[in-house]
Amino acid sequence: MKKILVLTLSLLFILTACTASQEEIVPDFESIDLSVKNFEGKEYIIAQENTNDPDHIFLYTKDSLYYDLLMAHIDKIEKQHNLKLKFTTALGAGGNIQNNLFTSLASGIKMCDFVYFGNDNANMRAAQAGTLYPLNDFPNIIDLSDSEKYGPINILEGCMAKGNVYGVIPNNWPQKSNDGNISTLFIINETLIQRYALEDPRDFYEQNKWNLSKLEEITPLFHISDGTNDIKAFIGHDAHFARGFSGAYKLNPVYEKDGEYFPVTNNPDMITAIEWAREFITKYADDFTFLTRWDGWKDLSQGACIMALGETMNIVDIAKEMENFGIVPFPVADQYDSKDIGMTYSAAITMSIFTGVESPEECASIIDILFEQIDGVSKEDHIESLYKTIFFDKRDAELYVSIYKNAVYDYYGIGGTSLQMMEGMFQTKTGQEIISALEGVMDEQLENNILPNYLAMKEYK
Secondary structure: OHHHHHHHHHHHHHHHHHHHHHHOOOOHHHOOOOOOOOOOOEEEEEEEOOOOOOOOEOOEOOOOHHHHHHHHHHHHHHHHHOEEEEEEOHHHHHHOHHHHHHHHHHHOOOOOOEEEOOOOOHHHHHHHOOOEOOHHHOOOOOOOOOHHHHOOHHHHHHHEEOOEEOOEOOOOOOOHHHOEEOOEEEEEEHHHHHHOOOOOHHHHHHOOOOEHHHHHHHHHHOOEEOOOOEEEEEEEEHHHHHHHHHHHOOOOOEEEEOOEEEEHHHOHHHHHHHHHHHHHHHHOOOOEEEEOOOOOHHHHHOOOEEEEEEEHHHHHHHHHHOOOEEEEEOOEOOOOOOOOOOEEEOEEOOEEEEOOOOOHHHHHHHHHHHOOOOOOOOHHHHHHHHHHHOOOOHHHHHHHOOHHHHEEEOOOOOOOHHHHHHHHHOOOOOHHHHHHHHOOHHHHHHHHHHHHHHHHHHHHO
């Protein structure tokens, strides 16, 4: 398929050139078109974080279909707009891109024009350190309300500081909306579902019955002991579970009541969520397993459990290991609609402009041009491609490309004390004990970091 598409693109270029020759006109990308911005042959450097292979462009794997199509997209832009895009991984070496950016800025030596951040919260830390340009300074170039192109504002919060937006995602491109650990999922071993004639959680989700009560109902049923096998209902990290029930009760970092804003610790649902989790793990302790590692999907692929807790970033690896799997969101609390997914995420992958550039307006224009849809891959094509190459059911592909729209940034690693402490304490402390331990801790974080972003996002929604 990849070779056919690449050959097709090559033939299109050849046919265009031949037609141009017959009509004795210059090809479009060489003609002077005043409506097309000309960057006068300048080279712009895009620094990529957290990739050991320089041939991985925007985290697309070399020799993959999307990589080839992206290369054709970049080649077209370079010719049409008379510019050169160069990629480097040097700034991201050792996972210390934030300090490298700051050193570059302090020394006055420009080491890059753009930064494409990985998924370890370096983007927000770089924004807070003043090494990135606020993209909302260019409303006539980058329209941040265009969520289809730049990503929904709830995802962009992962690269915000003091209410300014410092990073966007190429949301028109396949799979980019789910780079990073965007959501907590239950990944299902569909082979075992069929073998033991179990009801598929995906059906509960479709029927609007996928809530915490349904999870409690199926957990003992999904624990299979058939004499030779002891197959757990699910396996995963307890932190994944904490993120799941936080999302189930929609525990946003900001609790809004009567026009006032408080930390999430003031939300009475936080105690409710913790107590639900404590009761669940006590009642069903024999039916599931919490791991000290994060890759429970490996146990899933080996048939050790019916479901595993994972994230969207795990999906490609899972597809390599399993004969048949499905995905379903962590269920919602019973009072909510099952389709109104509540998700928390810790990091997203975004693209930003380095503060040390000569013309941030030029760079903003390049982002605007670059983030256009890639030729040959519509959103419908993307879903179909995911279904044919990764998933075994089209429902999973459709969910995968839309689940990020309900995700809430949890400030994990950026002072998100409430979630991090809850993750480490919910099995041993009551909800009230955790709230008491956090009393006053979140107020300064809310005022200085979270609330300015929250209020800015309300303007874009």
